Amino acid sequence: MERSNREYTVGAVEDFMPQIGRVVNAGEVELAIFRTSAGALYAVKNHSPHPKGGPLAEGIVSGYYLYDPLHDWKIDLRTGEVQAPDQGQAEVYPVAVDGGVVKVTLPAAVARL
Numbered sequence: 001m002e003r004s005n006r007e008y009t010v011g012a013v014e015d016f017m018p019q020i021g022r023v024v025n026a027g028e029v030e031l032a033i034f035r036t037s038a039g040a041l042y043a044v045k046n047h048s049p050h051p052k053g054g055p056l057a058e059g060i061v062s063g064y065y066l067y068d069p070l071h072d073w074k075i076d077l078r079t080g081e082v083q084a085p086d087q088g089q090a091e092v093y094p095v096a097v098d099g100g101v102v103k104v105t106l107p108a109a110v111a112r113l
Contacts, residue, residue, distance in 0.1 A: 007105045013097055016041060021057035021066075026104050031093070032057035033102070034077055036064060041095045042077040043104045049073070049080075049088035056090065066090075 008026035016022055016035040023046055024031050032046040032055070044066065048054040054070040061067075065083070066075045074083040075090050082088035094105045 005105050005107055007096075007103050010043075010102050010104050013041070013100050013102055016102065019061040021059060021061070023055075023057045024104075026093075026106055029106060029110060031104060032059075033095070033104075034061050034066060036061060036077070040064075041097065041102060043093040043095050044075070044077065044080065045091035045093075047091075049075075049082060049090045 010024040010026060010033060016033055018035050018037050021032045021034050024033055030046045031043050034042045044056055046055050046057050048056055048068050048071060050068060050071040050073060056066060056068060058069040059066045064077050066077050068075060073086045073088065076083065080090035080092035096103045
């Protein structure tokens with residue numbers, strides 16, 4: 001039996017300050033939500049793809065890039081791809097805004113965790 005994706009309400013747009021990460025929970029998954037200076041919202045699993053791990057919510061945002069606070073890896077918020085010379089992939093999830101309410105969609109496999 002196939003399960004569908006799960007949508008979580010994580011706050012209102014004004015709850016997310018530009019360029020500052022905020023930790024939210026979507027079910028059992030801890031996310032870092034970032035709002036760029038242009039107003040776009042992005043959701044990333046709050047766990048660095050670096051082998052030593054660490055939180056991403058405390059990172060610095062510049063444009064569409066997040067700088068990992070512990071390892072200074074540059075991560076594209078749109079794709080989760082770690083930029084060269086480093087390699088890796090952060091888990092990113094779709095964000096939608098509906099009437100000022102911010103919603104994140106997690107795949108069924110992730111939502112079950």
